[in-house]
Amino acid sequence: MATQAAPAPRPLPLDLADVNMAAERIGGSLVRTPTLHSKTLSDLTGATVFLKFENLQFTAAYKERGALNTLLQLDEAARAKGVxxxxxxxxxxxxxxxxxRLGIPVTIVMPKPTPTVKVTQTEGHRASVILEGETFDEAYAHARQLEASNGYTFVHPFDDPRIMAGQGTVALEMLADAPAIDTLIVPIGGGGLISGMATVAKAAERDIAVVGVEAELFPSMFNRIKGTDLPIGGDTLAEGIAVKEPGGLTAQVIAALVDDIMLVSERKLEEAVSLLLQIEKTVVEGAGAAGLAALLSDPERFAGKTVGIVLCGGNIDTRLLANVLLRDLARSGRLARLRIRLQDRPGALFHVSRIFHEQGVNIIEVYHQRVFTSLPAKGLITDIECETRDAAHLDRLIAALRAAGYAVSMVELD
Structure with missing residues (x-):
């Protein structure tokens, strides 16, 4: 009996020609963001690092590319009804x-808990915003109902070949500006960006590795591609890639063209956001820093490589950014809270403060605790927040306090 031939693989939903046409279509209507070599990050990681500053787009994210590519392919009837x-x-x-900008009516459905700033920013572009449901899934379902009842064109955030092709123009620009790149590290949410970029990379005349990155808390595409069942959910800094259900079309492209997917911790995401602000003087959201977080997580893997990283977005809440920066200062030893046991007598705090002065350490806040403590009635706890030059400076302060007879402990971050 003759063996049955294996079914031919399905053709991928886009190819290099689609991305090239998207580039022609949207060229001139977007910021041609720079791809720049980072000497400091290269020295830090052992790779030659190039950064693509998509956070410099007008809306501070690469998403404009796919959205514009899709809008420009609508016929007149679809444009008139809106998206x-x-x-x-x-x-x-x-x-x-x-x-x-194109005169096409836009309706956006957002979950009710969406921060007001995001609602007002979207309304600022004259879109009609509808708040519906408590979760994205509920908002999505309502948008599809409105699509059917009102004749709108639904524009999917990632699972659409037009979206993927538009996002792929990021790679066209990166490889034109930095042709030595041999490895691309790309964040994955739904998979639209990496699908387009991998399409470009794998069509090149030389080998270019493509590595995807997801937050550890949202390994949705990782699970689908690798057949794992890791838990999905949690409060991640990288909310832009916190997708529970990745795309079907994007998964097809990723399975065929992406070499690997890495998962990164919240701590590495925070470190990457902080480093980009300190070193590159650029504000990047958690999802936008995921590529650098992957490089920091496993520098040995990329040592000697010429790595291209997409800073895919810069929309981060300013209070959240401040919190990330302060936490990074604490982890590096430049900001600390010391818990010191004192005797409740006149001059006790003065003598401790003198040691801080002698060590050249700046005191920021003092928290004096007499009542809510397990110490005897004549004992007290003082927490002192202070600013040092580095971890070694902090160690010298703690040693001096202990040498003076004080019981000292660090109040650690999680």
Whole structure:
């Protein structure tokens, strides 16, 4: 009996020609963001690092590319009726901005808990914002209902070949500006960006590795591609890639073209955001820093490589950014809270403060605790927040305090 031939693999939903046409279509209507070599990050990691500053787009994210590529392919009837999307993030901003610019009505459905700043920013581009449901899934379902009832065109944030092709133009620009790149590290949420970029990379005449990155808390594409069942969910800094259900079309491309997917911790995401601000003087959201977080997580893997990293978005809440920066200062030893046991007698705090002065350490806050403590009635706990030059400086302060007879402990971060 003759053996049955294996079914031919399905053709991928896009190819290099689609990305090239997208580049022609959207060229001139977007910021041609720079791809720049980072000497400091290269020295730090052992790789030659190039950064693509997509956070410099008008809406501070690469999502404009796919949104514009899709809008420009609508016929006149679809343009007149308008488009709809479900998004509380960068996709909403990009679609609203270019829809307004092209005179295409845009409706965005957002979950009710969406921060007010995101609602007002989207409305600022003259989009109609509808708040519906408590979760993205509920907002998405409502958007699809409005699509059917009102004749809108639904613009998916990632699982659409037009979106993927538009996002792929990021790689065209990177490889044109830095042709030595041999490895691309790309964040994965739904998979639109990496699908387009991998399509470009794997069509090149030389070998270019493509490595995807997801937050450890949201390993959705990792699970799908690798057949694992890791838990999904949690409060991640990288909310822009916190996708529970990745795309079907994007998964097809990723399975065929992406070499590996890495998972990064929240601590590495925080470190990457902080480093980019300190070293490159650029503000990047958690998802936008995921590529650098992967490089910091496993520098040996990329040592000697010429690595291209996409800083895919810069929309981060300013209070959250401040918190990330302060936590990074604490982890590096430049900001600390010391818990010191004192005797409740006149001059006790003065004598401790003198040691801080002698060591050249700046005191920021003092928290004096007499009542809520397990110490005897004549004992007290003092927490002192202080600023040092580095971890070694902090160690010298602690040693001096202990040498003077004080019981000292660090109040550690999680």
């Amino acid at each position: 709809i999307a479900a998004s509380a993030g960068n996709h909403a901003q990009g679609l609203a901005y270019h829809g307004n």
